[in-house]
Amino acid sequence: MDGLVSGSTVRVELGDKSYEIAIAPGSLDELGFPMAQLNLGNKVLVVSNPAIADYYAERALASLTNAGFTVFSHLIPAGEQHKTLDSIQTIYDCALEHRLERSSTLLALGGGVIGDMTGFAAATWLRGVNFVQVPTSLLAMVDASIGGKTGVNHPLGKNLIGAFHQPRLVLVDRQVLKTLPEREFRAGMAEVIKYGVIWDLELFKQLEKQTRLDRFEAVPPQLLNLILTRSCEAKAQVVSQDEKEAGLRAILNYGHTIGHAIESLTGYEQVIHGEAVAIGMVAASKIALKMGGWGQNWDQRQLALIEKAGLPTRIPSEVTIDSILESLQTDKKVKSGRVRFILPYFSNKTFNKERRGAGANAEITDRVSEDILREVLASLGAS
């Protein structure tokens, strides 16, 4: 990508909707350059939250202004509880106030919450305006900012309202992770481990070599670079093969079936997304063990990685098994009333380098029996 001093670029191949993920330290200050090459209209509305804006909005706005854009900004309070249609309306109001046009751009400067909302507003304002992602959390960098899933929560369920709307550019500057709360860094690491399990054995092994994965400072820049690049590659490859989640893309929901239930049942604050996914991966691994085709050793290796990242591995005891089963029924992952699980099924035999990228390391199934599910949930501490 021209104009960015150094770094790597991952391309998301989606025909005329293809775009690049530019991964380069310090790139926040040069944001305007790659955007200027995209033939966007003049106006950019930067959406962020107050905390992130305090750290980074000035630099982003300066770079955009220098590149010749007319820039506006809009803040939404931090937190999953603000990922609502009401917040989207405030973006609409701002877009109207500044007379955004179809060629204008909505830019998300923030974590997955800001990214999902900004993307949904971009998908639906004037039936679609340009969208740029500048993810600031690890989770958003490796996952939420890529692939065009956008949306908000319904009072009774997460991400039930949304649209597919691909960004025109994703810009990843790992230096902003310095200010990310440690707990959020760990949460993002859950999605990284996910890619290691379902897609990229090499990434998995590199993570295993490292003694600590629980804070930004503990991870050497080179490893962090590898983490970002390979995770983005994994996500990009899956999305390119199945943009709208007709099949393969569902494997990215590894750990998310039970994860979403736990998030939802604990009100999205006590257990945050990545933590819930960590618990969900532990659960999926145990289910896979019970159903066969998955080795005790792999279950243990995954567990060790999750612990090394300082992530929870057990279900909060106040969450009941019945409430989880009930919650799974309202989840989007239900098909004809049956819950779909993503299960890892690699073993030393099938999980090898040759399989990397083939998507052969996870299986989508709706054949998990209620008995197995209850057993596993109980063993992980659900009441």
Add this chain to the structure above:
Amino acid sequence: MDGLVSGSTVRVELGDKSYEIAIAPGSLDELGFPMAQLNLGNKVLVVSNPAIADYYAERALASLTNAGFTVFSHLIPAGEQHKTLDSIQTIYDCALEHRLERSSTLLALGGGVIGDMTGFAAATWLRGVNFVQVPTSLLAMVDASIGGKTGVNHPLGKNLIGAFHQPRLVLVDRQVLKTLPEREFRAGMAEVIKYGVIWDLELFKQLEKQTRLDRFEAVPPQLLNLILTRSCEAKAQVVSQDEKEAGLRAILNYGHTIGHAIESLTGYEQVIHGEAVAIGMVAASKIALKMGGWGQNWDQRQLALIEKAGLPTRIPSEVTIDSILESLQTDKKVKSGRVRFILPYFSNKTFNKERRGAGANAEITDRVSEDILREVLASLGAS
């Protein structure tokens, strides 16, 4: 289309999003059959308004139930003023209550208001569920139900919020027009005349032959059939060539630039959509005349047709020229601050059979001067 006794079928070619418009009298009672062939999930949520539901919901629901679907229904009060995000939320709530899944279907039974809202809900619930259109107004049959534009109004502007989401099927049963208020019938006729002007000379001439076009009873069934079929064909052809309105599709906004301003300034009730379009076409024709490339005779022939359909041709006198100019600036059709007009430019020479379907009968331009605009608006009665 199997299962429908008689009638014609128009195909909207959009690759794997292609679908059919089934035009057949009495087809409302057989709705379930063509839907059963579309590989939809079991659940169908029918969205309508109380007046239309009173007439037709029972028949639609019976047909769906007979075909094996599990059917729910949801009503939204009639009127453009209810085409809001708040109404969409009530559809979401209903979708959640009945646990709609990704394979489920939202079916719009109503005019353009119900169609646009139901489509937007279908576009955004679970990031997209199946959508079927059963238009009950003439305007919805020939225009709103085809092409996948969905959306709602912002308090400060019409259709500012929306998404593209193609239906899987459009089912047109002209018999339901019997109960359509006459004023609404005339409003729909405005869009029919539009196709005659910008796309289909043969349709234009057939309309000219008929002495009255201002009520359902005045139009012979055969002509009504021709009107429906050729209008749907025109819309289908334009949409197939340019789904997302990157270029050509904008010609369908003929009459809509000034039309939207008038609708908006009169609060969407005093002047309804089709009436506003009629006035807008008169205005566009006068602008084209002043700019050259359009003949006095064609201006008069269009005017005669509009009058024959009992549609207004003048701007309500309380609407000021300044307010129209101001309103045009917030309209979606603005590009880089300049207002885009669709102008007819056919003459006896260029407007001939060979050109039919070539899209050569209208021109998109942002070169209309403020002077000409003011002159034309004043000549049509704006103050």
